[in-house]
Amino acid sequence: MMDKKNTRVYLMMVLPALVLFFSFHTFPLLQGIFYSFTDYRGYGDWNFIGIDNYINVFRDPRILNSYQFTFKFAIVSTVLVNIISLTVALGLNSKVKFHKTLRGIYFMPNILSILIVGFVFKFIFSVFIPEIGQSFGIEGIAKSILGNRDYAWIAIVIVGVWQAAALNVILYLSGLATIPEDLYEASGLDGASKWQQFRHVTFPLIAPFFTINMVLAMKNFLMVFDHVVALTGGGPGRSTQSISLLIYQDGFTGGQFALQSANAVVYFFVIVTISIIQIRFLQKREVQL
Amino acid sequence: MNKMIKGVIVLLLALLVLAACGGDDTTDNEASNGTSGDQVELEFFQFKSEAVREFDALIEKFEAENPNIKVVQNNSPDADTVLFSRLSQNDIPDVLTINGGVTFGEVARAGVLKDLSGDPLLDTVTDEYEDMLKRLSRTDELYAFPHSVNANGVIYNKTIFNDLGLEIPTTWDEFISLLDEIQAAGVNPLMSTYGEAWTILPPLNTIASNTHGMEFFDELEAGNTSFTDVYGEIAEKLLTLLPYAENDVFGSDYNMGNTAFANGEAAMYLQGVWALGPILEANPELEVGVFPMPATNGHNSIVSGVDVAIAIADDSDHPEEAQQFVEFLLQPENVEFYLETQRMFAAVDGAEQTDPALQELQPFFEVGDVLPFSDHYYPQGYAVEVMFQDYILGGSLEDLLAEMDSEYERLSQ
Numbered sequence: 026m027m028d029k030k031n032t033r034v035y036l037m038m039v040l041p042a043l044v045l046f047f048s049f050h051t052f053p054l055l056q057g058i059f060y061s062f063t064d065y066r067g068y069g070d071w072n073f074i075g076i077d078n079y080i081n082v083f084r085d086p087r088i089l090n091s092y093q094f095t096f097k098f099a100i101v102s103t104v105l106v107n108i109i110s111l112t113v114a115l116g117l118n119s120k121v122k123f124h125k126t127l128r129g130i131y132f133m134p135n136i137l138s139i140l141i142v143g144f145v146f147k148f149i150f151s152v153f154i155p156e157i158g159q160s161f162g163i164e165g166i167a168k169s170i171l172g173n174r175d176y177a178w179i180a181i182v183i184v185g186v187w188q189a190a191a192l193n194v195i196l197y198l199s200g201l202a203t204i205p206e207d208l209y210e211a212s213g214l215d216g217a218s219k220w221q222q223f224r225h226v227t228f229p230l231i232a233p234f235f236t237i238n239m240v241l242a243m244k245n246f247l248m249v250f251d252h253v254v255a256l257t258g259g260g261p262g263r264s265t266q267s268i269s270l271l272i273y274q275d276g277f278t279g280g281q282f283a284l285q286s287a288n289a290v291v292y293f294f295v296i297v298t299i300s301i302i303q304i305r306f307l308q309k310r311e312v313q314l
Numbered sequence: 315m316n317k318m319i320k321g322v323i324v325l326l327l328a329l330l331v332l333a334a335c336g337g338d339d340t341t342d343n344e345a346s347n348g349t350s351g352d353q354v355e356l357e358f359f360q361f362k363s364e365a366v367r368e369f370d371a372l373i374e375k376f377e378a379e380n381p382n383i384k385v386v387q388n389n390s391p392d393a394d395t396v397l398f399s400r401l402s403q404n405d406i407p408d409v410l411t412i413n414g415g416v417t418f419g420e421v422a423r424a425g426v427l428k429d430l431s432g433d434p435l436l437d438t439v440t441d442e443y444e445d446m447l448k449r450l451s452r453t454d455e456l457y458a459f460p461h462s463v464n465a466n467g468v469i470y471n472k473t474i475f476n477d478l479g480l481e482i483p484t485t486w487d488e489f490i491s492l493l494d495e496i497q498a499a500g501v502n503p504l505m506s507t508y509g510e511a512w513t514i515l516p517p518l519n520t521i522a523s524n525t526h527g528m529e530f531f532d533e534l535e536a537g538n539t540s541f542t543d544v545y546g547e548i549a550e551k552l553l554t555l556l557p558y559a560e561n562d563v564f565g566s567d568y569n570m571g572n573t574a575f576a577n578g579e580a581a582m583y584l585q586g587v588w589a590l591g592p593i594l595e596a597n598p599e600l601e602v603g604v605f606p607m608p609a610t611n612g613h614n615s616i617v618s619g620v621d622v623a624i625a626i627a628d629d630s631d632h633p634e635e636a637q638q639f640v641e642f643l644l645q646p647e648n649v650e651f652y653l654e655t656q657r658m659f660a661a662v663d664g665a666e667q668t669d670p671a672l673q674e675l676q677p678f679f680e681v682g683d684v685l686p687f688s689d690h691y692y693p694q695g696y697a698v699e700v701m702f703q704d705y706i707l708g709g710s711l712e713d714l715l716a717e718m719d720s721e722y723e724r725l726s727q
Contacts, residue, residue, distance in 0.1 A: 032585060067402045151509075151565050169565025172509045174707050260511055262565050262704035277395045279695030280725075283400070 033176065054135070057286045065170055067282035078287035088288055090263055091271040099246035102185045106242050109236070112188040113137070114197035115223070128198070135191035139184075143255020146184045147171065174264045181252050181265055188252075193238045200234030201227070229311075233254050236307040240300050247296055268292055318614060330509055354632045355384045358640060361393035362622065364591055368652050376642050383635050385409075401426065406627040408636045414620025422458070422623075428633070429455045429488075437642055443620050443661045446686055449649055458623035459644055461662035462652065463606045464602060465604075465675055466516045467620040469575070469583040469590065472601035474501060480581075482674075485611045486551070489670035493558045496581045496679050498557035501593040503578035505570035506559035508706060511699040515689055517555065517584040517607065520617045521548050522688040524609040531691045534722070541718035549714055551609070551704060555584070556706055564707065586622070590657045616678040619687045621658050635692060692726035 060077055065071035085177055113131060118126050134142065147274040151169035158166035170180045204227060204290060211221050228235075259274065260265035266274075267287070276285030331354040360369050365666055366389050373385045380595060388407065390396045393419050400406065406426045412418045421427060430436070436456070437445065443460035451457055458580045474480075478499050483489040483560055496503040505515045526544050533539040556563065561574060569592070575583045576596035583589065587604060594600060608614045624643060642648060646664035659667050667676070678684060701721070 067398055151562075151567075151570070155562060155565065168562045169509070172564025174563060174704075176563075259509070259708055260700070260703060261509065262709075263700055266539070275396075275695060277398050279697075280398075280419075281695055 036191065043123050051143055058290055060283050061286035061290050063283050065283045066115045066280045067277060067285075071283070073255035074283075075099060078284050081284055082123050082288050082291050085284075087263060087271060087275070088265075088268075091266050091268045094178060094265055095249065095267045097250060098182060098185070099243055102189070103239060103242045104248045105182065105186045106189050106193055107238055108187065109191035110238070111197050111235075113190065114194045114201060115227075117194070117231060118198060118201040123213050128194075131194050132191050134188045135195075137188070139188055142188055143184060143252055146180070146187075147256050170188070172261055174261045177257050177261060181256055184256060185246060185249065185252050189242060193242060196234055196238055196241075197231065200231035204230045232307070232311040236304060236311065239307060243312050244301060247299070315334065317600065337444065337702060351702045353382055353384055354635050355386060356409055357359075357407040357631060358385050358387045358636055358639070359387050359393070359410035360387050361397075361411055361413060363391060364387055364588070365652070367623075367657055372643065372648055372651065375648075376558045376639060380635075380638065383639065385639060389575050393542060394421075397421065403666060406629055408630040408632060409639055410625050410627070411622045412460070412625060414443075414458075414460065414463075414623045414695075415687070416649040416694050418447065418458065418623060419450040419690075422453065422561040422695050426628055427457040428628045428630075428664070429457065429458060430626070431456045433459075435459060435641060438644070438646070438664065440661050440663070442682055444683065446620055447623060449686075450690060457670065458625035459640065460620045461486065461622040462620075462658040463618055463661050464588055464621040464658050465678075465684075466584075466586050466587050466607065467617050467675060468605040468607045468617070469585055469587075469593070469602060471578060472574070472603050473580050474578070474581045479580075482605045483608050484614070485608050487611055489608045493582075495556075497558060497560075501602075502560040502580040503582060503721060504555060505561055505571050505575045506556070506563045507566040507568055508703060509562075509564045510567040511697075511703045513553070513568050513571065514586070514699045514702045514706070515687075516586050517549070517551055518698070519607040519687045519689055520607045521551050523617045524614050528691075530688065530698075535726075536644075541722060542715040543717055545718060546711060549702070549711055552702065553706060556643050578587070585658050587659075587672060587675070590669075591655065594671075601673055602671050604672060615683045615685045616675060617687055618659075618679075618684040620661065620692060628636040641708075675679065693722065694726050696721055 044050045062073055063071040064076060064077075076078070099223070104112050117128050117131065121127070148228075149196055150171050154166050156170055158164070158168075170176050208226050208230075209222060212226055217225070249267045253267050253270050257265045259270050272285045272289050275281045276289075279285075358369070358373070360366065364457055366387065367617060369387055373387060376385060377383065397410070397412070397417065398420075401421065401424060404426070412421060433456070436459070439460055443610045444456060447458055447460060448454065448456055464619055474496075478496065478501070480492060480495065483492045490587070493503045514649065522545070524546050530539065530544060534541075559580075561571075561579065566574070569588075571583065571585075572589055572592040573596045574580065575589075576593045578597075578600070584607060590602065590604070606614055611623075624640050626633070627638060644662055646660075646662060649660050649662055649665035652658075653665060653667050653669075657667070657669055658674075659672075676684045689696075692698055698718070701717050
């Protein structure tokens with residue numbers, strides 16, 4: 026009797042969320058998959074055209090170009106974010122002065138909107154830094170990096186890393202907090218140096234957090250959108266057009282809704298595959314205490 | 315069984331909550347102001363961020379004359395995208411302004427706008443622009459009223475021109491020697507902001523339209539010509555202009571260009587008349603004029619298009635009120651009020667642009683010596699500005715022309 030009542034309560038708690046989730050997430054997703062087999066332009070009439078869109082996804086130079094940029098960006102950013110945030114977390118975990126205040130400050134970028142951060146950085150890149158370059162006669166930075174086809178992506182990496190490191194620092198900090206102090210005492214007595222302690226005690230024990238951070242960062246960077254919109258809008262040329270941005274620009278304003286839906290479906294599987302491979306590979310390295 | 319019924323009730327309740335969220339605005343409005351039960355609310359989708367204040371003032375005037383109608387202006391920064399995504403949800407604003415470009419053609423063909431052909435209001439509208447809109451939608455029906463029209467040109471700093479004793483050029487060769495002369499005098503001849511790709515379009519359109527005319531598009535559709543045949547000369551001319559811009563061309567965007575030009579950092583600026591507003595806002599003291607860009611050594615026309623066209627949704631809940639509002643917006647005095655700050659030209663009779671900065675263009679409009687924007691006649695999604703940005707950044711001419719042709723083929727299917 027009691028059990029039956031509980032089930033009903035749980036059901037009532039879950040159902041509204043289920044309805045909301047289905048109507049705003051699952052249904053549009055299914056719609057997108059459906060339209061990827063048509064020649065739908067986002068409005069008006071459409072016909073089924075089979076898998077033509079999927080064939081075109083692999084032949085379209087714009088799409089291949091966006092994959093190139095996105096992966097270059099995501100891999101470099103993921104590596105940098107993890108190096109930087111682990112370093113910062115180690116520093117904040119030690120008993121430096123004001124470490125609580127500093128933790129708050131280092132978390133700041135995470136609560137700022139990427140678009141706003143992006144516009145501020147755009148000003149820095151295209152006005153502030155070139156002005157410094159001009160007044161000190163440094164040729165290399167006298168022109169905006171955002172206008173350079175070969176280097177504009179670096180500016181996006183800088184903003185992406187600056188913003189994303191905040192969350193990863195917090196995750197690493199919580200990981201570091203799980204390591205018992207006596208392990209360090211014991212290894213210290215055995216004569217381990219600081220580096221050996223990090224290499225053989227700290228790093229293996231925070232491996233699960235390393236996995237999470239790598240996967241989350243990679244996934245987020247692969248879906249990069251706001252940074253690019255705020256900084257370059259995909260330019261110059263198509264040099265910083267990310268996959269998400271291409272799907273949005275061509276899909277909605279370019280009248281290629283169906284093709285970009287197919288692109289999105291393909292991309293979905295790419296991200297899932299990468300995440301699974303990452304988890305499999307990294308989990309092997311984790312140790313249990 | 316009992317459990318089933320309860321489950322269904324919960325589901326219905328959840329749907330009810332959803333329905334309330336997406337509920338009709340008018341009911342919300344009635345509930346909140348509670349004064350008159352039959353006040354009608356119109357959504358006015360307006361794409362120009364620089365004209366929000368002007369339309370707000372006009373709306374205020376309209377609401378004072380028609381107390382039973384409330385107009386809500388909706389301006390979003392990426393209006394085209396918003397409009398297309400609303401189109402895909404079949405949620406069309408009651409009254410909307412659209413730029414007379416590719417977007418208009420697509421929206422008009424989607425069959426969601428009211429057919430305005432034969433409307434008595436059209437008697438006051440200039441025929442050329444009515445035709446331009448019909449050509450964009452490729453229909454015999456007219457789906458929007460032309461409201462105001464723009465023009466491309468060379469915005470020039472009169473002070474610099476006077477100081478250096480320069481004359482307005484009328485041919486391409488004269489234009490190039492003028493650029494040389496300014497550069498020799500140690501002044502930056504051109505302001506270019508190609509970091510923002512669309513700012514390539516004003517000079518590109520002027521050169522393209524004057525070089526190949528509108529027949530090119532008929533020939534292209536018939537398969538008698540290609541971009542490779544025609545655009546080599548156009549691309550090379552555009553590239554010729556690049557070294558005359560001494561600012562950080564690819565590091566600047568439109569706003570930066572306006573501000574820099576307003577501060578006297580260049581003698582000329584290849585833009586549209588729409589840039590005059592922001593320029594003079596940044597520096598009201600600037601002595602500025604506009605002349606038609608001489609794109610060829612033959613006859614050069616002004617390149618002009620419908621800047622604001624006003625359309626009514628075919629399925630508007632309040633068609634009469636919408637029509638009333640559109641009629642109000644097209645009254646000459648209201649168009650003229652709009653033109654005071656917007657520096658465009660009127661598409662309706664009886665409203666004139668009196669800004670001294672624009673007087674050099676006025677004669678072209680009087681005799682109708684105008685050509686449409688070329689980029690309005692490429693297929694939707696044809697990112698000509700991005701292709702040219704790539705080319706100007708150092709791409710090869712062969713790549714550009716090949717991409718232009720293959721993109722045309724892909725998108726015009």
